[in-house]
Amino acid sequence: MQVGSQLLQYVFTGISVGAIYAIIALGFVIIFHGTRLVNFAQGDFVMVGGMSMIMFVGMGMPVLPALLLSVITGVVVGSLVYRLVVQPAGEVGGLRMFMLMIGAGVCIRGFAQAGWGAEFRLFPPFSGEKPIVIFGAMLHPQVLWILGITMLLFIAFYFFFERTIQGKALRASSMNRLAARLLGIRVTTMSLLSFVLAAGSGAVAGLLITPITTMNYSAGMMFSFKGYIAAIVGGMRSFRGAVVGGFALGILECLAAGLLTSAYKDAIAFLVLMLFLAYKSVTGEVVYGVTTEQE
Amino acid sequence: MKRVWATLRLKQKVFAGFSLVIILFPVFIESPFFLTVATFIALYGINAVAAGLTMGYTGQLMLAFPFFYGIGAYSSAILTTTYHLDPWLALVIGVVLAGSTAYILGLPIVKLGFLYMGMVTFGILVIGQILMGELTITGGRVGIWEIPPLCIAGFAFDTVTKNFYLAWAITLAVLAVTLNIVNSRTGRALKAIASNELAASVMGINIEKYKNQAHVIQAVYCSIAGSLYANFVAFVDSTSFGLHFSLHVLMMVCVGGMFSVWGALLGAFLVTILMEILRTIIPLLLPGAATSQFEMILYGIGLIVVIIYMPTGLMGWLSRLFQQFALRRHENGAK
Numbered sequence: 001m002q003v004g005s006q007l008l009q010y011v012f013t014g015i016s017v018g019a020i021y022a023i024i025a026l027g028f029v030i031i032f033h034g035t036r037l038v039n040f041a042q043g044d045f046v047m048v049g050g051m052s053m054i055m056f057v058g059m060g061m062p063v064l065p066a067l068l069l070s071v072i073t074g075v076v077v078g079s080l081v082y083r084l085v086v087q088p089a090g091e092v093g094g095l096r097m098f099m100l101m102i103g104a105g106v107c108i109r110g111f112a113q114a115g116w117g118a119e120f121r122l123f124p125p126f127s128g129e130k131p132i133v134i135f136g137a138m139l140h141p142q143v144l145w146i147l148g149i150t151m152l153l154f155i156a157f158y159f160f161f162e163r164t165i166q167g168k169a170l171r172a173s174s175m176n177r178l179a180a181r182l183l184g185i186r187v188t189t190m191s192l193l194s195f196v197l198a199a200g201s202g203a204v205a206g207l208l209i210t211p212i213t214t215m216n217y218s219a220g221m222m223f224s225f226k227g228y229i230a231a232i233v234g235g236m237r238s239f240r241g242a243v244v245g246g247f248a249l250g251i252l253e254c255l256a257a258g259l260l261t262s263a264y265k266d267a268i269a270f271l272v273l274m275l276f277l278a279y280k281s282v283t284g285e286v287v288y289g290v291t292t293e294q295e
Numbered sequence: 296m297k298r299v300w301a302t303l304r305l306k307q308k309v310f311a312g313f314s315l316v317i318i319l320f321p322v323f324i325e326s327p328f329f330l331t332v333a334t335f336i337a338l339y340g341i342n343a344v345a346a347g348l349t350m351g352y353t354g355q356l357m358l359a360f361p362f363f364y365g366i367g368a369y370s371s372a373i374l375t376t377t378y379h380l381d382p383w384l385a386l387v388i389g390v391v392l393a394g395s396t397a398y399i400l401g402l403p404i405v406k407l408g409f410l411y412m413g414m415v416t417f418g419i420l421v422i423g424q425i426l427m428g429e430l431t432i433t434g435g436r437v438g439i440w441e442i443p444p445l446c447i448a449g450f451a452f453d454t455v456t457k458n459f460y461l462a463w464a465i466t467l468a469v470l471a472v473t474l475n476i477v478n479s480r481t482g483r484a485l486k487a488i489a490s491n492e493l494a495a496s497v498m499g500i501n502i503e504k505y506k507n508q509a510h511v512i513q514a515v516y517c518s519i520a521g522s523l524y525a526n527f528v529a530f531v532d533s534t535s536f537g538l539h540f541s542l543h544v545l546m547m548v549c550v551g552g553m554f555s556v557w558g559a560l561l562g563a564f565l566v567t568i569l570m571e572i573l574r575t576i577i578p579l580l581l582p583g584a585a586t587s588q589f590e591m592i593l594y595g596i597g598l599i600v601v602i603i604y605m606p607t608g609l610m611g612w613l614s615r616l617f618q619q620f621a622l623r624r625h626e627n628g629a630k
Contacts, residue, residue, distance in 0.1 A: 110595055
């Protein structure tokens with residue numbers, strides 16, 4: 001029983017972390033659908049959401065307006081990244097795109113440190129600290145909020161991209177920009193929309209996770225890489241895959257950190273990626289260097 | 296002397312002139328601070344040349360170079376302090392270790408697509424840094440102290456000036472080797488892979504073999520730089536071989552120009568100087584402010600601006616300028 005509840009505890013922690021990875025992975029998939037870019041600043045949107053929530057709550061604002069304002073801050077940062085970095089660069093591929101997005105992330109981190117300082121901070125959870133006990137394992141009430149909102153976001157994005165004309169236009173504009181433009185789709189608006197959606201959901205992830213883990217300016221990069229790994233494992237195009245990949249990665253990471261040592265926590269995601277790619281290459285599905293859909 | 300000079304080609308003249316500047320540098324500037332900065336430029340320069348060769352010339356996102364830099368540094372540190380080996384032997388063992396690690400890791404990596412390769416090599420860097428900070432053989436978080444300097448037949452490289460000459464001599468050697476690689480069959484094969492892999496493979500270039508060769512060359516260069524670093528600073532810990540270092544080098548490669556060997560060195564020079572200037576100016580302008588935030592903002596903006604407006608870096612921009620100038624002179628001559 002003792003061991004069982006211990007394991008369950010790791011799984012609970014894993015679920016809350018995994019939900020955040022899932023939201024970040026959703027952001028990767030959205031921007032990939034909208035622009036064919038891999039946005040390595042995605043984790044920094046999470047950081048911006050969390051840090052601005054801390055700031056607004058610290059100013060004495062009630063939770064709901066603070067929440068709205070932090071999402072808006074995230075959206076503003078996301079649109080700035082699109083307008084100032086992605087749009088002027090035009091169609092770049094490969095190495096330049098990678099360096100560009102890394103540069104955008106570094107820039108956001110620098111401004112965040114200048115504005116919010118370097119210390120780790122957090123703010124009180126939405127509905128108290130009193131944990132719910134299930135089979136001897138503690139479930140933080142914030143985790144329920146995280147799970148609920150992750151599911152809502154997933155369903156909303158799924159419907160938006162599969163069932164609405166705007167969502168279909170967004171997907172079309174990434175498949176063939178010229179053809180989409182000939183059909184009357186405003187391609188740049190659609191790309192901007194994908195950045196707004198991704199940054200907004202990233203900010204939501206940030207303000208959800210901050211009450212249970214701490215947040216500081218440099219947290220974004222690891223979020224980006226882990227979210228991207230979740231998106232790769234999930235298939236890079238599929239919303240369902242991104243969510244499943246995110247949860248799987250979070251639970252695996254927390255189990256490994258709990259059962260082995262927490263020092264190796266950051267290595268788990270990359271090991272998962274390596275094993276995944278090795279498996280894919282054994283089954284012959286992995287892309288050979290010549291044609292990659294990600295370039 | 297004059298006759299020898301006349302027989303040299305332009306590339307060789309540039310190289311000879313540059314070597315002369317390096318040799319004369321400590322004669323005119325004796326401040327240990329500037330010499331230390333110049334030595335670090337050499338160490339960064341080797342890394343930047345290695346990164347430029349794999350990322351610019353070959354067009355592969357191989358981000359694990361800080362890991363190989365760390366292998367070199369830790370090999371030198373461990374073998375000279377715990378096992379009391381000769382520092383040069385330790386350097387060679389480090390190079391062999393880094394090269395063979397790179398070869399074995401490279402076998403599966405070269406099969407991957409662009410961003411997958413980037414993510415996997417970045418993972419190697421992250422895992423490597425964690426291991427360096429956790430294992431007992433590497434001294435854990437404390438690191439390894441009191442690493443002896445390199446020496447040749449009783450002549451120890453124990454002062455800043457001596458280390459400056461040592462580091463730059465090896466950097467010039469690396470530069471010469473790289474310039475020769477770039478202008479050889481291997482270099483042309485690497486360039487062909489960068490421009491179009493399918494076309495290159497149709498031409499009979501063994502893509503995986505050449506990509507792995509580039510990976511091994513990168514590892515060997517970085518390992519040499521790492522050993523020099525360990526013997527120069529006399530102290531290693533895992534924080535020097537992580538994300539910050541890789542960002543630093545990527546910045547240099549992008550600013551200088553990743554499609555040129557000289558460009559990588561120019562980038563190392565410019566970025567290091569710029570950061571040193573920043574570190575002295577900001578505390579004067581804004582007392583009490585941390586410099587790292589301005590460093591990051593400047594890094595980010597600099598990277599974005601260079602990537603958007605100067606895709607071939609400063610060196611590409613300069614060479615285009617030079618070509619236009621030569622063309623105009625040629626046209627004027629034709630009239």
